[in-house]
Amino acid sequence: MSGFVAGPPNAGNQTFRLAIRFALRELRGGLKGFYIFIACIALGVAAIAGVTSVSRALTDGISQEGQAILGGDLSFSRIHRQAEPDERAYIAALGDTSEIATLRAMARRIDTGDQALVELKAVDSIYPLYGSVQLQSGQPLEQALARQQDGTWGAVAELALLARLDAKVGDQINLGRSAVTITDVLDVEPDKLSSGMEFGPRLMISNDAVGATDLVQPGSLVRWHYRVRMDPAPGMEAVDALEDDIEATDIGAEWRVRSKANASPGLQRSIGQFAQFLTLVGLTALVVGGVGVANAIRAFLETKREVIASFKCLGATGGFVFQIYLVQMLALALIGIAIGLVIGAVIPFVAGIALSGVLPIKLAASIYPAELGLGLLYGLLTALAFALWPLGRAHDVPPTALFRDIVSQGPKWPRKRYLAATGLTVTGLAAIAIFLSHDKFMATVYIAASAGAYVLLVAVARLIMAAAKRMPPVRSTELRLAIANIHRPGSLTPSVVLSLGLGLSLLVALALIDGNLRRELTTSIAGEAPSFFFVDIQSHERDAFEALLRTEAPESELQSVPMLRGRIVSLNGILSSEYVPAKEGSGWILRGDRGITYDANLPENSDLAVGDWWPEDYSGKPLVSFDAEAAEELGLEIGDELTVNVLGREITAEIANLRNIEWQSLAINFVMVFSPNTFAGAPHANLMTLGWDQDVSPEKELSLLKIVSNEFPTVTAVRVKDAISQVNDLVAQLAWAIRGASSITLIASVLVLAGALAAGHRSRIYDAVILKTLGATRTRLILAYGLEYAILGLSTALFALVAGGVSAWYVISQIMGGTFVLMPVTAAGAALAALVLTVGFGLIGTWRILGEKPAPVLRNL
Structure with a gap:
């Protein structure tokens, strides 16, 4: 009985060990033909392991510097009102307490009248509790903020503010109704990350200086922070538990409480979401590389026809052959995975050095076994998913066919067990990606x-081949040969379309999303948005302020509403911290404070979706109008109740109607609009917008801004174009980062394309030799192959444009609620990239093939 055939009960183990021996012996011949295989796996694994490791390094860095980022072990914050004596006593009992106020204000040069929006921060004498403020001169912060000899208070400013005002250290600037002297430049602010999004440079003053500015009035949008340093400093679990206990008290219901374990939740969420996207991009690169894996295995098995035939003639079963080459594939995959893991492990250290001057925190660079293990798992599953099918097809190929066939006669389905194994592997890969x-x-x-695009690419490849096969004869010999190469058995069409299609589709989608976002910001939104938002207009100043605007800008359009800030405490009696939204990831409205207003009439730029608006003279129980989209995400309906905390009072209102809101215009609108009787007598400020129907010059806008700032120094003016410019810069930086990361997929596509050309090298040599023997010149063959690659590249580019365009449309219109426009430059760029890659790499490979001497090849036919 043959040694390959099953015998005793333990023959299965013996056969597998024998398969391992044969596999390792064959690998002694080197890795020739598998470099693309290894590179594809290594690239995808490195991307996933590197991205997840950098994400972990960032989040660990935030956790390790949580005290400095938060400014304490615990932080209590509330808008509008300082802590009452009993609240202050409760907080102070926890440890050393530092009081800080943050708000937006206008800083103005005394001599020129130039002004700029600033993020004002007023601190006490013990700030910061953790970390250190670094000033350019090296002097202590307390000294820099002290009262100066001329009676003004000192202030420190970021360099960006000095540049905007063309000011220098020693100059005086107006802040509210007083003047402050810039005594130093602020280089490092340890708790800057906890501030959230900022629209202006930082200006820091002493708490003692705030009163003189007259910026803090009833209803002003000022946030008060109380940071606590506990002694001894509690561990992460202890302070986290303490935070939960405090949130269950009356203090926790009114204040936003954070611990050093949750120092910057918004940043951590952003890091997690960005890392998730990049991980999916890395997975896409792995899937694209999987096509290269399948190509490499098919090409390898083609070169092993005689070896496999010999095994089968000696009694080897199909299962034994499968085991031999599965072991070889796994060994090669592990080599690629090991290379990828080494690169992924190094990436956090490289990123830490490269980003040291960019990020405000230090990456906790380390080797993270869990993240590397995830890369290992993804790499193995991807290799198996794309290897089982071609290995399974080799199981049932008879020895005679292996001896006789030079090229495959078309796709054949492997046995059901290989189909099932492939399906399970692909399902497991998708499940892990979704679950994590x-x-x-x-x-x-x-x-x-991605799966749909992959299936469509297979269909597109088949359609291209079918269309080429059914085309009528053409007169050009070169074009006729190109068309025949597209549909012949063993053609490069499926490999080229699959390898480039996914990568180009992803890049087209990202480019269109980026372009549409920029268009929305710079054209649509900028064109519809008002020119200015004026904040913190006190009620006793409102009429005079409006009169000034109508005098200085009579042709402008004004809109004014009362504005308060409130925090949703509960929904239908369920605490907001315990409420589960109807849609996952849709609880943004429950985090932190929200702007709210009241109105007797339906606000502009919105229309009723469900329900009726209340009468102008309504005087019943409090009612609220809610954003329809946000209500759907939270699972709220008309008749539901919500409780908000405003100015220390908890008010419960019934949802009377739902509104569709047009946010894109940036006009005044709120998620929650209450009936006027809800806040009768409550102190509040007003929000006003000013816009023109036609374009006005920047000089006219800045002139109006100067007049308003001089006449009403406590009113904060936000120039919309400046805010949009900042957001546009942020989108641009993010887009470059995403495009850079997504280029990994295109690199994988190029590798797979090169592998596909290498896999077809043998059959192309035969073609070229026969055609040259029959009289074809090198020029005509180059032209024929160039036309073949151009047709394939153009076909792939057209698919990428359609698939990427549909994906971008879905993201822009369905997820972001914007207007999608197809951009022809992007389309041309995709077509050009596909043509350059396919024609370029194709002709490079073909040039080598055309250099082969006919005689040696003909002797072996």
Whole structure:
């Protein structure tokens, strides 16, 4: 009985060990033909392991510097009102307490009248509790903020503010109704990350100086922070538990409480979401690389026809052959995975050095086994998913066919067990990617779209081949040969379309999303948005302020509403911290304070979706109008109740109607609009916008800004164009980062394309030799192959444009609620990239093939 055939009960183990021996012996011949295989796996694994490791390094860095970022072990914050004596006593009992106030204000040069929006921060004498403020001169912060000899208070400013005002250290600037002297430049602010999004440079003053500015009035948008340093400093678990206990008290219901374990939740969420996207991009690169894996295995098995035939003639079963080459594939995959893991492990250290001058925190660079293990798992599953099918097909190929066939006669289905194993592996790969994601819905959509694109690419390749096969004869010999190469058995069409299609589709989608976001910001939104938002207009100043605007800008359009800030405490009796939104990841409205207003009439730029508006003279129980989209995400309906905390009072209102809101215009609008009787007598400030129907010059806008700032120094003016410019810069930086990361997919596509050309090298040599023997010149063959690659590249580019365009449309219109426009430059860029890659790499490979001497090849036919 042959040694390959099953015998005793333990023959299965013996056969597998024998398969391992044969596999390792064959690998002694080197890795020739598998460099693309290894590179594809290594690239995808490195991307996933590197991205997840950098994300972990960032989040660990935030955790390790949580005290400095937060400014204490615990932080209590509230808008509008300082702590009452009993609240201050409760907080102070926890440890050393530092009081800080933050608000937006206008800083103005006394001599020129130039002004700039600043993020004002007033601190006490013991700030900061953790970390250190670094000033350019090196002097202590307390000394820099002290009262100067001329009676003004000192202030320190970021360099950006000095540049905007063309000021220098020693100059005086107006702040509210008083003047302050810039005594130093602020280089490092340890708790800057906890401030959230900022629209202006930092200006820091002493708490004692705030009263003189007259900026803090009833209803002003000032946030009060109380940071606590506990002695001894509690551990992460202890302070986290203390935070939960405090939130269950009356203090926790009114204040926003954070611990050093949750120092910057917004940043951590952003890091997690960005890392999730990049992980999915890395997974896409792995999937694209999987095509290269399948190509490499098919090409390798083609070169092993005689070896496999010999095994089978000696009694080897198909299963034994499968085991030999599965072991070889796993060994090669592990080599690629090991290379990828080494690169992924190094990336956090490199990123830490490269980003040291960019990020406000230090990456906690280390080797993270869990993240590297995730890369290992993804790499193995991807290799198996794309290897099982071609290995399974080799199981049932008879020895005679292996001896006789030079090229495959078309796709053949492997046995059911190999189909099932492939299906299970692919399902497991998708399940892990979804289960480990921050936003499971978006991960599911992304994976479904990628899978759909893959299936469509297979169909597109088949359609291209079918169309080429049914084309009528053409007169050009070169074009006829190109068309024949596209549909012949063993053609490069499926490999080229699959390898480039996914990568180009992803890049087209990202480019269109980026372009549409920029268009929305710079054209649509900027064109519809008002020119100015004026904040903190006190009620006793409102009429005079409006009169000034109508005098200085009579042709402008004004809109004014009362504005308060409130925090949703509960929904239908369920605490907001315990409320589960109807849609995953949709609880943004429950985090922190929200702007709210009241109105007797339906606000502009919105229309009723469900329900009726209250009468102008309504005087019943409090009612609220809610944003329809936000209500759907939270699972709220008309008749539901919500409780908000405003100015220390908890007010419960019934949802009377739902509104569709047009946010894109940036006109005044709020998620929650209450009936006027809800806040009767409550102190509040007013919000006003000013806009023109036609374009006005920047000089006219800045002139109006100067007049308003001089006449009403406590009113904060936000120039919309400046805010949009900042957001546009942020989008641009993010887009470059995403495009850079997504280029990994295109690199994988190029590798797979090169592998596909290498896999077809043998059959192309035969073609070229026969055609040259029959009289074809090198020029005509180059032209024929160039036309073939150009047709394939253009076909792939057209698919990428359609698939990427549909994906971008879905993101812009369905997820972001914007207006999508197809951009022809992007389309031309995709077509050009596909043509350059396919024609360029194709002709490079073809040039080598055309250099082969006919005689040696003909002797072996």
